[in-house]
Amino acid sequence: MSVIDQPQLDETQVKDGVDQETVDAVREVGGAYKYGWSTDIEMEYAPKGLGPDIVRLISEKNDEPEWMTDWRLAAYDRWLEKTEPTWAMVEYPKIDFQDQYYYARPKSMEQKPKSLDEVDPKLLATYEKLGIPLKEQMILAGVEGAEDLTDAPRKVAVDAVFDSVSVGTTFQKELKAAGVIFCSISEAIRDYPDLVKKYLGSVVPVTDNYYATLNSAVFSDGSFVYVPPGVRCPMELSTYFRINAENTGQFERTLIIADKGSYVSYLEGCTAPQRDIAQLHAAVVEIIVEEDAEVKYSTVQNWYPGDENGKGGIYNFVTKRADCRGDRAKVMWTQVETGSAVTWKYPSCILRGNDSQGEFYSIAIANNMQQADTGTKMVHLGKRTKSRIVSKGISAGRAQNTYRGLVSMHPKAKESRNYTQCDSLLIGGNCGAHTVPYIEVKNNSSRVEHEATTSKVDDDQLFYCRSRGMDEEEAVALVVNGFCKDVLQALPMEFAMEAQQLVAISLEGSVG
Amino acid sequence: MTQPAVSVNATEERLAGLDMPAGGWSKPARHDALARVRAMGLPQRRDEYWKYTRPDTLVAATAPKAAVFDPRETPVFDGIDRLKIVFQDGVFDAAASDDLRESGVTIERLSEAQADIHWAADLYGRLETRGQTPVARPLAALNTAFASDGVLIRVSGACARPINLQYHHGAEHSDAMLHHVIKLEQGAALTLLENGPAAARFNKVMEVDVADGASFHHVRAQGRDHERRAVTHIFARLGAQSVFKSFTLTANGVLTRNECVIELTGDDAVAHVAGACVGDGDFHHDDTVFVTHDAVGCESRQVFKKVLRNGATGVFQGKILVKKDAQKTDGYQISQSLLLDGDSQFLAKPELEIYADDVACSHGSTSGAIDEDALFYLRSRGVPHGDATNLLTLAFLAEAVDEIENQALRDEILGRLSGWLERHSG
Numbered sequence: 001m002s003v004i005d006q007p008q009l010d011e012t013q014v015k016d017g018v019d020q021e022t023v024d025a026v027r028e029v030g031g032a033y034k035y036g037w038s039t040d041i042e043m044e045y046a047p048k049g050l051g052p053d054i055v056r057l058i059s060e061k062n063d064e065p066e067w068m069t070d071w072r073l074a075a076y077d078r079w080l081e082k083t084e085p086t087w088a089m090v091e092y093p094k095i096d097f098q099d100q101y102y103y104a105r106p107k108s109m110e111q112k113p114k115s116l117d118e119v120d121p122k123l124l125a126t127y128e129k130l131g132i133p134l135k136e137q138m139i140l141a142g143v144e145g146a147e148d149l150t151d152a153p154r155k156v157a158v159d160a161v162f163d164s165v166s167v168g169t170t171f172q173k174e175l176k177a178a179g180v181i182f183c184s185i186s187e188a189i190r191d192y193p194d195l196v197k198k199y200l201g202s203v204v205p206v207t208d209n210y211y212a213t214l215n216s217a218v219f220s221d222g223s224f225v226y227v228p229p230g231v232r233c234p235m236e237l238s239t240y241f242r243i244n245a246e247n248t249g250q251f252e253r254t255l256i257i258a259d260k261g262s263y264v265s266y267l268e269g270c271t272a273p274q275r276d277i278a279q280l281h282a283a284v285v286e287i288i289v290e291e292d293a294e295v296k297y298s299t300v301q302n303w304y305p306g307d308e309n310g311k312g313g314i315y316n317f318v319t320k321r322a323d324c325r326g327d328r329a330k331v332m333w334t335q336v337e338t339g340s341a342v343t344w345k346y347p348s349c350i351l352r353g354n355d356s357q358g359e360f361y362s363i364a365i366a367n368n369m370q371q372a373d374t375g376t377k378m379v380h381l382g383k384r385t386k387s388r389i390v391s392k393g394i395s396a397g398r399a400q401n402t403y404r405g406l407v408s409m410h411p412k413a414k415e416s417r418n419y420t421q422c423d424s425l426l427i428g429g430n431c432g433a434h435t436v437p438y439i440e441v442k443n444n445s446s447r448v449e450h451e452a453t454t455s456k457v458d459d460d461q462l463f464y465c466r467s468r469g470m471d472e473e474e475a476v477a478l479v480v481n482g483f484c485k486d487v488l489q490a491l492p493m494e495f496a497m498e499a500q501q502l503v504a505i506s507l508e509g510s511v512g
Numbered sequence: 513m514t515q516p517a518v519s520v521n522a523t524e525e526r527l528a529g530l531d532m533p534a535g536g537w538s539k540p541a542r543h544d545a546l547a548r549v550r551a552m553g554l555p556q557r558r559d560e561y562w563k564y565t566r567p568d569t570l571v572a573a574t575a576p577k578a579a580v581f582d583p584r585e586t587p588v589f590d591g592i593d594r595l596k597i598v599f600q601d602g603v604f605d606a607a608a609s610d611d612l613r614e615s616g617v618t619i620e621r622l623s624e625a626q627a628d629i630h631w632a633a634d635l636y637g638r639l640e641t642r643g644q645t646p647v648a649r650p651l652a653a654l655n656t657a658f659a660s661d662g663v664l665i666r667v668s669g670a671c672a673r674p675i676n677l678q679y680h681h682g683a684e685h686s687d688a689m690l691h692h693v694i695k696l697e698q699g700a701a702l703t704l705l706e707n708g709p710a711a712a713r714f715n716k717v718m719e720v721d722v723a724d725g726a727s728f729h730h731v732r733a734q735g736r737d738h739e740r741r742a743v744t745h746i747f748a749r750l751g752a753q754s755v756f757k758s759f760t761l762t763a764n765g766v767l768t769r770n771e772c773v774i775e776l777t778g779d780d781a782v783a784h785v786a787g788a789c790v791g792d793g794d795f796h797h798d799d800t801v802f803v804t805h806d807a808v809g810c811e812s813r814q815v816f817k818k819v820l821r822n823g824a825t826g827v828f829q830g831k832i833l834v835k836k837d838a839q840k841t842d843g844y845q846i847s848q849s850l851l852l853d854g855d856s857q858f859l860a861k862p863e864l865e866i867y868a869d870d871v872a873c874s875h876g877s878t879s880g881a882i883d884e885d886a887l888f889y890l891r892s893r894g895v896p897h898g899d900a901t902n903l904l905t906l907a908f909l910a911e912a913v914d915e916i917e918n919q920a921l922r923d924e925i926l927g928r929l930s931g932w933l934e935r936h937s938g
Contacts, residue, residue, distance in 0.1 A: 087560065409879075411854070411855075414854075424866070426866065426868075426869035426871075427869065429869045430836070431867075432866060433866045434863070434865045434866065435863060435864040435865075435875070436861070437860075437862060437863075437877070438859075438860075439858070439860040439877055440860075441849070441851070441858045441879040443851070444852065444853055444854050444856060444881040445881060446879075446880070447879070447881075448878060448879045449876075449877075449878045450860075450875075450876060450878070451876050452862075452875050452876070453873070453874040454864055454866050454871060454873040455871065456869040456870055
């Protein structure tokens with residue numbers, strides 16, 4: 001039987017004696033997390049806890065050269081000296097960093113499968129369930145020759161990361177023809193050490209912050225993209241992150257380099273199973289944008305948010321930064337943050353090149369007991385640099401949603417421009433919406449404008465929708481989607497539709 | 513929380529140079545404040561709320577030297593009929609002050625009110641303590657513990673004329689600490705005027721309790737001494753349907769930090785805080801405002817305008833906190849700076865923290881140079897470049913000055929501002 005014909009959904013085993021029917025029924029109920037199941041795959045773990053041995057082990061498992069092992073160990077030493085940041089408006093029980101697995105991979109991935117028969121069907125079933133196109137799964141599973149089967153009109157190359165390891169990258173051949181390197185970071189360390197050495201840690205230094213330093217020591221895998229000068233990447237690139245194993249921290253590292261005059265659009269999606277115990281996720285994304293290059297980075301973050309009482313969920317501590325090194329470089333961050341119990345994430349732009357541009361579009365939805373502290377940093381260093389921030393925060397249930405951002409105009413960033421708009425919407429009287437912008441202007445030829453509003457869902461709009469026959473939840477979803485329109489429009493097609501639905505799903509159970 | 517060793521040393525060094533007044537009724541509050549200062553430690557650069565302003569000279573054991581400046585102009589508010597209370601370098605000047613007896617109001621001095629029982633005991637240090645969460649303000653607690661003097665004003669009706677606190681600066685190393693307590697009883701009204709540079713280093717706390725239906729208007733012009741340093745705090749609590757309006761004009765001064773902490777505790781209260789500041793050269797001005805809405809249907813407004821040139825720095829840290837049950841809140845905050853040259857800077861942190869859903873809160877912050885189009889228009893109408901710049905600058909500042917309700921006071925402030933602009937143009 002080929003993988004394609006498999007009745008994928010039934011393959012999934014449900015833990016703790018719960019039958020599939022129950023799971024499905026629960027899933028249909030409003031407010032349920034769609035991706036909350038887990039796959040019972042035989043995993044290989046590194047021992048629990050963190051120490052230099054674990055760091056060495058991770059490095060060894062990834063077949064890394066010595067310089068990489070040393071780099072990690074140096075990061076580990078620095079991490080020991082650092083203290084956990086407490087300034088964000090989020091509260092969570094203290095994380096026991098020794099009570100985590102820092103490395104987990106499907107056992108079947110010990111040796112890369114050569115043909116379909118060798119692929120663990122459960123792994124494929126997982127990705128099918130997550131909605132990743134069927135044909136690509138074969139490629140994800142690393143089956144040689146599978147790439148030729150694909151004839152989808154719009155192609156998206158996918159790198160899928162399952163717990164600690166990248167399980168496969170699609171369309172490698174076609175990308176190679178264009179000169180684009182798109183592979184897992186562990187492969188890149190082996191195959192392109194010069195590029196990795198040159199750029200890794202150059203945007204987010206090893207000692208940048210507590211979680212970035214931790215990531216530098218223990219990152220297990222992630223994606224690597226290099227777009228050579230003048231190349232327009234022929235398709236969207238995408239990474240799909242899935243935390244499956246219990247008590248496992250996921251620490252992925254993404255490095256994107258857009259060389260002179262190139263263009264790439266990158267999509268990132270994440271989900272995790274529903275578990276009672278909170279799980280840690282600390283990723284680092286570094287983007288280097290050279291002269292005249294452009295990078296679009298879009299995220300739909302839908303980690304498991306915990307249940308309505310705040311039990312479980314993912315602690316999402318992410319450092320993302322783009323460095324516009326060349327003149328006229330451009331970077332655009334778009335994020336839809338609907339998941340995670342705790343989000344701590346500030347995708348930033350360093351506008352170093354003259355005339356470079358940074359944009360940040362964000363929708364952050366916090367429902368039930370979720371806490372989100374997210375925003376951006378726009379650091380203007382070059383002349384005539386421009387940045388634009390549009391942030392839409394929606395709070396419902398008992399959630400706390402904070403926008404935290406920095407706009408900094410350095411003395412030399414003459415004639416630069418920033419526009420910031422932060423709007424918050426409150427649904428219900430038990431949630432909170434906060435805005436904490438930092439504005440630092442050190443020259444007078446630059447203009448900085450910041451606007452923020454906080455209000456509730458407009459009763460008149462709701463009433464109008466209700467009078468047209470919509471139920472309250474539909475009406476709220478529609479009004480909220482309208483509120484988010486500016487950001488949704490900035491998303492690539494593939495994500496825009498999904499994001500719209502996600503907005504509605506995330507708010508289920510928040511009215512009435 | 514344990515304090516880092518360096519902070520403990522700096523705090524103890526500062527405390528060693530201070531004598532606590534005997535105090536009478538204020539004694540418990542002073543000792544409590546001293547304990548709090550020791551627990552919090554005096555501010556340091558790495559404290560979040562001192563991110564943009566260096567507290568070193570405000571914390572140092574001795575006040576840095578500040579030359580006495582002769583402004584060569586009649587003091588602000590001299591043309592207004594008011595009751596004048598004068599402090600020279602923080603010491604009450606009886607000869608220069610008016611008789612403190614006035615109908616509808618009782619005025620006493622903190623250093624003279626030594627009885628064991630006093631109405632001010634319910635407020636002295638109390639509002640300041642409330643204002644310490646969630647952000648610590650150690651310099652205010654230091655003031656509560658060591659303030660040498662101040663006025664205690666209790667208004668029971670409508671005070672016939674404004675009360676004017678005038679601060680003179682005469683000694684190059686004077687270090688003054690004044691603490692005022694103002695209590696407005698139900699339906700009472702008071703206009704309080706403050707002006708003058710006070711001392712080489714000035715630490716002031718003013719606690720204002722505005723009862724239901726009372727109204728408090730405050731207009732202040734901080735002295736123009738170039739080298740003076742000041743940290744001032746207003747802690748206000750507002751009852752139902754009460755009104756609190758405060759405006760501050762700051763021109764010059766090497767370092768000014770004005771903190772204003774307002775708590776709206778009664779329904780339908782109104783609080784407006786505004787400030788206009790003009791700085792040229794070695795000038796650092798910081799407005800830190802914290803408005804808490806803890807009642808239904810209240811309105812708050814923060815309007816701050818800063819004009820900066822020749823390397824001057826303007827800071828604005830403002831927050832609107834809306835508590836869970838403070839529905840129907842209308843909160844507004846605007847902070848704007850006009851940078852007249854490339855060396856000046858504006859650092860702002862305008863915050864919203866909102867826990868109630870039926871609210872309309874907004875804030876805005878802008879920074880930039882003079883609008884070239886407007887300048888071009890004025891010049892095309894024959895207005896010389898300097899005049900046109902001054903005209904546009906004054907128009908920019910006027911939005912904050914307009915927050916002063918009284919026409920005469922508004923005109924007085926606008927006059928001072930245009931005088932400053934004329935002296936500093938070119």
